[in-house]
Amino acid sequence: MQRATDFDVVVVGGGPAGATAAAEIAAQGASVLLIDREGRIKPCGGAIPARLLADFDIPPHLLAARIASAEMVAPSGARVGMGVGNGFVGMVDRDSFDRWLRQRAIDTGARYAAATFVGASQTADGNISISFTRERMSAETVSARLVIGADGSNSAVRRVLFGKAGKPPYVFAYHEIVRSPTGTHPGFDPRRCDVYYQGRISPDFYGWVFPHGDTTSIGVGSAVKGFDFKAATKLLREAAGLDAQETIREEGAPLPLKPLKRWDNGRNALLIGDAAGVVAPSSGEGIYYAMLCGRIAARTARDLLRTGDARALAGARREFMRAHGRIFMVLGFMQGFWYRSDKRRERFVAICRDRDVQRLIWESYQTKQFVRSDPMAHVRVFFKDLGHLVRMAFQ
Numbered sequence: 266m267q268r269a270t271d272f273d274v275v276v277v278g279g280g281p282a283g284a285t286a287a288a289e290i291a292a293q294g295a296s297v298l299l300i301d302r303e304g305r306i307k308p309c310g311g312a313i314p315a316r317l318l319a320d321f322d323i324p325p326h327l328l329a330a331r332i333a334s335a336e337m338v339a340p341s342g343a344r345v346g347m348g349v350g351n352g353f354v355g356m357v358d359r360d361s362f363d364r365w366l367r368q369r370a371i372d373t374g375a376r377y378a379a380a381t382f383v384g385a386s387q388t389a390d391g392n393i394s395i396s397f398t399r400e401r402m403s404a405e406t407v408s409a410r411l412v413i414g415a416d417g418s419n420s421a422v423r424r425v426l427f428g429k430a431g432k433p434p435y436v437f438a439y440h441e442i443v444r445s446p447t448g449t450h451p452g453f454d455p456r457r458c459d460v461y462y463q464g465r466i467s468p469d470f471y472g473w474v475f476p477h478g479d480t481t482s483i484g485v486g487s488a489v490k491g492f493d494f495k496a497a498t499k500l501l502r503e504a505a506g507l508d509a510q511e512t513i514r515e516e517g518a519p520l521p522l523k524p525l526k527r528w529d530n531g532r533n534a535l536l537i538g539d540a541a542g543v544v545a546p547s548s549g550e551g552i553y554y555a556m557l558c559g560r561i562a563a564r565t566a567r568d569l570l571r572t573g574d575a576r577a578l579a580g581a582r583r584e585f586m587r588a589h590g591r592i593f594m595v596l597g598f599m600q601g602f603w604y605r606s607d608k609r610r611e612r613f614v615a616i617c618r619d620r621d622v623q624r625l626i627w628e629s630y631q632t633k634q635f636v637r638s639d640p641m642a643h644v645r646v647f648f649k650d651l652g653h654l655v656r657m658a659f660q
């Protein structure tokens with residue numbers, strides 16, 4: 266028989282996934298402890314889609330910038346501009362954004378500990394005990410019916426409870442935060458993101474320039490072992506005309522690119538967000554998906570707490586993949602195909618010149634749905650794609 270626990274749920278990690286899960290579990294009336302080690306701003310480009318702002322009730326003051334267009338840069342230097350249309354892409358500063366999300370969880374009723382998770386063990390009655398340390402204090406242990414691991418790509422919860430085999434494949438992403446130019450600056454527009462598809466900048470992913478108001482994130486991703494991220498970022502900064510800007514921070518983190526096959530241990534542990542490998546291939550977008558995981562995890566926790574049936578846990582991955590598995594598969598295919606050589610990258614950027622392609626890209630980014638309003642646009646894109654592939658084969 267299960268005995269009473271200190272908390273219904275302990276959430277480890279107060280980033281977008283964990284803070285959302287904790288807020289929504291507290292809103293359901295369950296007792297929840299949110300643990301975050303704090304002290305490090307998550308390295309992140311901070312780009313978020315319209316759907317996130319609406320679905321998760323994000324106040325406008327958290328936006329450091331509103332991006333109106335993107336420019337794709339091909340290996341030849343050819344540039345393709347893509348206006349966002351009526352909307353905009355939001356840019357958040359992860360320091361204030363994550364703090365705000367954690368505060369919302371606290372205001373909704375979650376208990377909070379600025380502490381580092383150090384271990385977990387199963388108890389004889391089917392519950393789980395979680396140990397953590399606060400600065401300069403001895404370890405504390407609490408018991409819970411469920412632990413949610415939302416502690417990012419290097420998840421300690423995953424390591425402790427799921428073993429090393431659970432690690433998802435990833436690219437490494439590195440960026441430099443620089444002071445944004447003031448006034449007019451050649452090649453820089455504070456309302457435009459630039460995306461570089463050039464093998465010299467990234468042999469298997471892409472490089473980016475994402476303005477955030479006073480600061481700008483300039484970075485690259487790659488899974489190639491021994492890749493020189495700093496040298497690539499230097500090239501990127503030169504190409505963008507931002508090499509002389511003051512550097513404020515240099516940092517990086519793994520970016521998982523495939524959801525794990527299992528997010529739960531069949532008993533009382535669930536992984537979400539980066540810890541579960543949930544980042545979109547091709548784009549590396551993870552904030553929206555992390556927050557959605559947090560919301561789904563809260564529903565899953567409610568089912569588990571209500572019924573005591575641990576099979577409910579498997580529903581979290583199922584629900585997520587039902588909604589987004591297909592788009593992740595398409596994006597995975599695109600990354601594997603288009604990011605392989607400069608010849609393909611050149612073609613990929615050329616494809617983005619097409620109005621139908623641009624509309625499909627923005628609508629699916631902003632709404633997180635396959636666009637169904639204009640089926641003919643899909644057909645046109647399909648045939649144009651085919652034309653590009655055939656031309657590439659004969660070049």
Ligand SMILES: Cc1cc2nc3c(=O)[nH]c(=O)nc-3n(C[C@H](O)[C@H](O)[C@H](O)COP(=O)(O)OP(=O)(O)OC[C@H]3O[C@@H](n4cnc5c(N)ncnc54)[C@H](O)[C@@H]3O)c2cc1C
Pocket residue numbers: 277278279280281282283300301302303305307308309310311312313363380381382383415416417418420421438439440484517518519520537538539540543544549550551552553555
């Ligand atoms: C360079 C870079 C650029 C990116 N750019 C974008 C972008 O522009 N747009 C986008 O959507 N996504 C982007 N991503 C991906 C995005 O940052 C992640 O997918 C997202 O942050 C995942 O959220 P999360 O809550 O799962 O994990 P995280 O944001 O990593 O949060 C994990 C939390 O757990 C805490 N934690 C870790 N270990 C412990 C521990 N042992 N004990 C207690 N707490 C712990 C950390 O303090 C942190 O707050 C980028 C990633 C990188 C690396």
